[in-house]
Amino acid sequence: MLPVSEPCITERDIALVNDALKSGWISSAGMYLDLFEQRWAAYCGMPFGIAVSNGSVALDLAVGLLNLQPGDEVIMPTFTIISPAQSIVRAGGVPVLVDSEPHNWQMDAGQIEAKIGPRTKAILVVHIYGHPADMDLITDVARRHHLTVIEDAAEVHGAEYKGRRCGGLADISTFSFYANKLVTTGEGGMVLVRTPEHAERARSLRNLCFQKQQRFLHDELGYNYRMTNIQAALGVGQIDRMDGIVARKRAIAAAYAEQLRDVAGIRMQVEEAWAKSVYWVLGVVVGESTGVTAIMLADRLREAHIETRPFFLGMHQQPVFQKMGLFQGEQFPVADRLARQGVYLPSGLTITDEQIVSVTTTVRESLK
Numbered sequence: 001m002l003p004v005s006e007p008c009i010t011e012r013d014i015a016l017v018n019d020a021l022k023s024g025w026i027s028s029a030g031m032y033l034d035l036f037e038q039r040w041a042a043y044c045g046m047p048f049g050i051a052v053s054n055g056s057v058a059l060d061l062a063v064g065l066l067n068l069q070p071g072d073e074v075i076m077p078t079f080t081i082i083s084p085a086q087s088i089v090r091a092g093g094v095p096v097l098v099d100s101e102p103h104n105w106q107m108d109a110g111q112i113e114a115k116i117g118p119r120t121k122a123i124l125v126v127h128i129y130g131h132p133a134d135m136d137l138i139t140d141v142a143r144r145h146h147l148t149v150i151e152d153a154a155e156v157h158g159a160e161y162k163g164r165r166c167g168g169l170a171d172i173s174t175f176s177f178y179a180n181k182l183v184t185t186g187e188g189g190m191v192l193v194r195t196p197e198h199a200e201r202a203r204s205l206r207n208l209c210f211q212k213q214q215r216f217l218h219d220e221l222g223y224n225y226r227m228t229n230i231q232a233a234l235g236v237g238q239i240d241r242m243d244g245i246v247a248r249k250r251a252i253a254a255a256y257a258e259q260l261r262d263v264a265g266i267r268m269q270v271e272e273a274w275a276k277s278v279y280w281v282l283g284v285v286v287g288e289s290t291g292v293t294a295i296m297l298a299d300r301l302r303e304a305h306i307e308t309r310p311f312f313l314g315m316h317q318q319p320v321f322q323k324m325g326l327f328q329g330e331q332f333p334v335a336d337r338l339a340r341q342g343v344y345l346p347s348g349l350t351i352t353d354e355q356i357v358s359v360t361t362t363v364r365e366s367l368k
């Protein structure tokens with residue numbers, strides 16, 4: 001089976017992990033953690049990085065910095081992984097959803113203003129599948145309404161919006177370093193913040209809110225969301241390779257675009273003029289007029305030993321939130337169509353040009 005993605009670990013990465021092990025610093029202190037936090041924050045153009053155990057808990061910390069009161073609202077896209085929505089709900093907040101843009105699949109910034117009410121505290125942007133959301137429009141509406149902006153940048157390591165890196169475009173951003181992300185530490189995540197106050201509070205929340213003066217005295221309930229020095233060592237070397245990683249992902253996407261160009265009924269994610277996508281995944285949407293759904297295409301590709309993954313299912317479609325009475329009667333037709341008609345194709349860093357040809361040939365035949 002040709003996998004959708006595969007981690008790409010080098011001998012140097014392994015040597016750095018071994019060095020961390022030999023140093024004896026195997027828990028949540030050590031040189032590699034400091035290095036990883038500093039280098040990733042600098043890469044994204046942010047002053048402070050707080051490494052954590054995964055991208056979902058990075059969102060818990062980011063939302064934690066908002067100090068939501070019960071019933072406070074956070075605007076976010078419906079078309080996303082569940083992590084940002086559950087962070088908001090667990091913090092006592094209410095996610096308020098907007099639909100996606102039909103061509104670039106990002107949250108539709110034009111729908112945000114109508115959703116702002118007296119309880120709105122923040123906009124949580126989730127950049128989708130390697131491409132940035134239209135941050136100028138989002139930042140503008142946020143500024144006019146005094147809202148905090150959080151970027152969930154788990155899918156856009158190295159992507160750019162008007163020449164600036166994603167994860168450095170808002171007040172707070174979060175990353176995941178899960179095995180299928182562009183930089184991986186196995187499991188891992190990071191919160192990036194702009195102010196020393198946010199950095200200190202996020203570090204405290206990450207580590208059980210121990211106090212500096214009197215360790216076992218607690219003002220607030222925290223978490224153990226720490227990353228290990230071993231994980232950080234695995235990530236550090238990948239930051240140096242980012243240019244090559246991004247170039248390869250873009251070359252893979254260019255090959256797919258070229259070979260699928262004349263296939264009627266197949267659309268790739270449109271890269272906007274203001275964006276540099278890293279094509280975290282290679283998503284395609286099958287036109288409804290073909291009579292082929294995402295599930296049908298996935299079945300046909302599986303028969304040819306090609307793995308695919310379905311697109312996200314909107315938050316408004318999730319039974320867990322419906323049972324809470326959320327999103328009742330709301331319609332998000334673009335997200336629904338993406339969920340029904342979208343799959344992503346193999347595009348890991350290890351895929352060969354011949355394998356891409358075999359995938360696109362099979363896609364072409366599957367639609368006949």
Ligand SMILES: *Cc1c(COP(=O)(O)O)cnc(C)c1O
Pocket residue numbers: 054055056057080081083084126127152153154155176177178188189
């Ligand atoms: C992967 C991902 C997450 C979750 O990260 P984990 O490290 O798996 O917890 C959150 N948000 C987005 C957009 C993601 O793609």
